[in-house]
Amino acid sequence: MQSRGSSNRLSGLVFPSRISVLxxxxxxxxxxxxxxxRLWQDAENRVYLIKELDRITGQGQSAISVDDTLKVIxxxxxxxxxxxxxxxxxxxxxxxFVSKHLSESTKTQPRKxxxxxxxxxxxxxxxxxxxxxxxxxxxxxxxxxxxxxxxGIIIRFVxxxxxxxxxxxxxxxxxxxxxxxxxxxxxxxxxxxxxxxKTKLFFAHAxxxxxxxxxxxxxxAVYVNIDALGAMLATHLDKPRVYIGCMKSGEVFSEPTHxxxxxxxxxxxxxxx
Numbered sequence: 001m002q003s004r005g006s007s008n009r010l011s012g013l014v015f016p017s018r019i020s021v022l023x024x025x026x027x028x029x030x031x032x033x034x035x036x037x038r039l040w041q042d043a044e045n046r047v048y049l050i051k052e053l054d055r056i057t058g059q060g061q062s063a064i065s066v067d068d069t070l071k072v073i074x075x076x077x078x079x080x081x082x083x084x085x086x087x088x089x090x091x092x093x094x095x096x097f098v099s100k101h102l103s104e105s106t107k108t109q110p111r112k113x114x115x116x117x118x119x120x121x122x123x124x125x126x127x128x129x130x131x132x133x134x135x136x137x138x139x140x141x142x143x144x145x146x147x148x149x150x151x152g153i154i155i156r157f158v159x160x161x162x163x164x165x166x167x168x169x170x171x172x173x174x175x176x177x178x179x180x181x182x183x184x185x186x187x188x189x190x191x192x193x194x195x196x197x198k199t200k201l202f203f204a205h206a207x208x209x210x211x212x213x214x215x216x217x218x219x220x221a222v223y224v225n226i227d228a229l230g231a232m233l234a235t236h237l238d239k240p241r242v243y244i245g246c247m248k249s250g251e252v253f254s255e256p257t258h259x260x261x262x263x264x265x266x267x268x269x270x271x272x273x
Contacts, residue, residue, distance in 0.1 A: 114212035115152035116233055119202045122157045122220040123190055124169045127176065129220040130157055137224050140180055151230055154210060157183045157220070158202045160190035193263050213237055214244075 120138070122130055134140050138155050139147050148154050162169040169190075177183040186201045188194055199217060206215045214233050218224060236242045254265035262268070 112152065114148070114154060114210055115230060116214040116216055117154045117156075117206045117210050117212045118224070119156055119158040119184060119206060119215075119217045120220050120222075121195070121198065121202070121217055122159050124159070124162070124173070126220055127172075130176075133220060133223075134180070134182075137226060138182070140182065144182060147226070151226070152212075153226060153230060154212070155182070158186065158198070158217070159183060160186045160188045160194065160198055163189050163191070196264055214242070216244075 120130075120133065138144070144155065159173055173183065173185065177185065184202065184205060186198060186205065188197060188201055190198070202217060203215055206212070214236075216229075233244075236244070252262050252265045252268045253260045255261060
């Protein structure tokens with residue numbers, strides 16, 4: 001239990017401490033107001049300076065750094081160079097120059113796969129047969145190209161070279177080819193005993209030159225119905241590795257004087273007939 005005197009002394013100590021707290025609070029409040037005012041003033045000054053800079057430069061945008069400015073200048077310089085190059089390229093194209101990459105890509109552009117490549121095996125001294133075929137079922141000139149584009153069928157006469165390269169036989173074929181442009185001239189000797197090799201060379205040449213579904217060979221005494229052939233081949237397009245033709249059957253003629261003489265009769269397993 002405390003006495004009255006001690007209570008008076010305690011009250012005297014508490015009163016001055018309350019005044020100190022009050023003074024400290026007022027001082028802190030004024031300091032906060034002062035700092036906030038300075039910050040607000042600085043912010044207003046920065047906004048004002050930016051607006052003035054935009055007004056003076058006429059850009060209407062915020063100021064950018066030196067690095068960004070250099071990048072913008074570099075981009076503008078590159079744009080000028082690009083525009084100049086585009087003008088040079090346009091002028092070069094007008095003069096007939098074409099980019100090597102464009103020309104190569106045009107050459108290698110994939111084309112629609114052909115339906116068939118037909119080789120008509122012929123030989124020297126058979127121009128009458130070839131002319132009859134041209135009149136009967138093999139188009140000539142622009143019609144030959146149209147057959148390739150519209151129906152995907154290529155037709156060529158197939159012949160070898162004379163044993164005496166460059167003689168009148170070779171010159172006759174070259175002249176006929178210049179007139180009709182419908183030959184495949186193989187680099188082998190044109191002779192009856194070379195017929196199997198000639199056939200093999202034709203198929204190899206055709207497969208290497210054209211991408212087709214079928215490769216066919218006929219003789220220059222055969223009439224071919226192109227429309228019927230195309231329709232028949234179309235029914236086999238979904239079958240891989242199709243062989244259509246006459247396999248060995250029946251008699252094989254080994255006598256050279258026979259009309260259907262087979263020079264390689266011995267390959268078929270039969271004796272001489």
